[in-house]
Amino acid sequence: MTVHDETGSYRTAHEQAAPMAEGRRGPLSDVRIVDLTQALAGPYCTMLLADMGADVIKVEPPAGDGVRLIGPHTEVDDDHHFGGYYASGNRNKRSITLDLKHGPDIDVFLRLVDTADVVVENFRAGVMESLGLEYEVLRERNPKLVYGAIRGFGDPRSGETLYSYWPAYDVVAQSMGGLISHTGTKAGELVSSGPSVGDLYPATMMVGGITAALYHAEKTGEGQFVDIGMMDSIMALCESLTWRYTYTGELQEPRGAEHASLCPFELYDAADGKVAIAAPANRQWELLCKIIDRTDCVDDERYSSARRRVNHREEVREIITAWTSTMPKAAVVERLAGRVPCGPVNTAADLAADPHVKARQMYVAIDHPGSERPVLTPNTPLRFSETQGGVYAAAPLLNQHADEILAELEAIERERGEEHP
Numbered sequence: 001m002t003v004h005d006e007t008g009s010y011r012t013a014h015e016q017a018a019p020m021a022e023g024r025r026g027p028l029s030d031v032r033i034v035d036l037t038q039a040l041a042g043p044y045c046t047m048l049l050a051d052m053g054a055d056v057i058k059v060e061p062p063a064g065d066g067v068r069l070i071g072p073h074t075e076v077d078d079d080h081h082f083g084g085y086y087a088s089g090n091r092n093k094r095s096i097t098l099d100l101k102h103g104p105d106i107d108v109f110l111r112l113v114d115t116a117d118v119v120v121e122n123f124r125a126g127v128m129e130s131l132g133l134e135y136e137v138l139r140e141r142n143p144k145l146v147y148g149a150i151r152g153f154g155d156p157r158s159g160e161t162l163y164s165y166w167p168a169y170d171v172v173a174q175s176m177g178g179l180i181s182h183t184g185t186k187a188g189e190l191v192s193s194g195p196s197v198g199d200l201y202p203a204t205m206m207v208g209g210i211t212a213a214l215y216h217a218e219k220t221g222e223g224q225f226v227d228i229g230m231m232d233s234i235m236a237l238c239e240s241l242t243w244r245y246t247y248t249g250e251l252q253e254p255r256g257a258e259h260a261s262l263c264p265f266e267l268y269d270a271a272d273g274k275v276a277i278a279a280p281a282n283r284q285w286e287l288l289c290k291i292i293d294r295t296d297c298v299d300d301e302r303y304s305s306a307r308r309r310v311n312h313r314e315e316v317r318e319i320i321t322a323w324t325s326t327m328p329k330a331a332v333v334e335r336l337a338g339r340v341p342c343g344p345v346n347t348a349a350d351l352a353a354d355p356h357v358k359a360r361q362m363y364v365a366i367d368h369p370g371s372e373r374p375v376l377t378p379n380t381p382l383r384f385s386e387t388q389g390g391v392y393a394a395a396p397l398l399n400q401h402a403d404e405i406l407a408e409l410e411a412i413e414r415e416r417g418e419e420h421p
Helices: 041-051 084-089 103-115 135-141 170-176 197-220 230-237 239-248 282-291 306-311 313-324 329-336 348-353 355-359 402-416
Strands: 032-035 055-060 093-097 118-121 146-151 224-229 265-270 273-278 342-344 363-366 375-378
Touching (some): 041 084, 041 093, 041 118, 041 146, 118 197, 135 146, 146 197, 170 197, 197 224, 224 230, 230 239
Parallel strands (some): 032 055, 032 118, 055 093, 118 146
Antiparallel strands (some): 265 273
């Protein structure tokens, strides 16, 4: 069931958000990236780099990135240049369309590569080879080039497998990487993660790989191929799955919101929703018991250690829920906050009204073409004392910056003493 904010506050939430930054800035402001990515994993990676100041040139096919067609759209956006899906992963970028099967466009692409520090793509293995534009070809032109590839199962250069040429999406990566096997209800129903972590986590890992490779290239003048497999990344994310298996033979099963080794450490019912309470250390447990007026539990042998509380989890839950369920979640948090780790289960509407979000400027009001009002986008969580980046531009219209990019390219070539027809 889809639940909507019937109050209409989503239409005015931008009034509490931070404005866009004045322009491109950040620790990567001297980095130029040619972005061939589409869908989510690749664009999210290059968006994070753009948030840190990189000049990201999004090279799209003439029809555009396919997710431009996916909604949702605001209530007055009749033009439908792109919806929320595309907007979310492509802010701070410039767009140019090139047909990489067409000679003149291939020439423009190669000229862009000559001026770039990084190329990023997330095609299936073999696609760039079929175009004659694989890493080895580009490296001959630009030896310092860092080339990032995100694929479902990694690139054959790092180890070819039975899966190397399979297509993959988020839910496939979550499944094959192990995440879904222990995510779900206590009754055993398996579910995928709400956020598309099968895309987003590999993307974030690639950001680290690219920045490390840039550091190496700056020191040595030598670029390299950076390979991230979506399945591999999810395996790394699910670290407890491995150590529980290799230490004890345990195959983790879904436990709902519970933690296998810590208690209390889950969600508890309030009068108007749920709150998270985490008090696994003995001192935290003792303080929680005092606050909820159950000091009798402090000296009870059943609850005298984290392991014993885990063994008596149902009783612990009853004790805590008997207190939390009598009041709204805001009141629960007010009693515990700053003393026992806790927090409400927030919706998007809750976040838009949260004073912490406003103070940290974690929502930015961003312009959207075709809309009469700004929309929200999460700001970068990365904070730098000297070279802060941020959100300064909406996602681009298709081919919006072609003339600008080509003019810059010609200026760079003239400065280098190069000539192109």
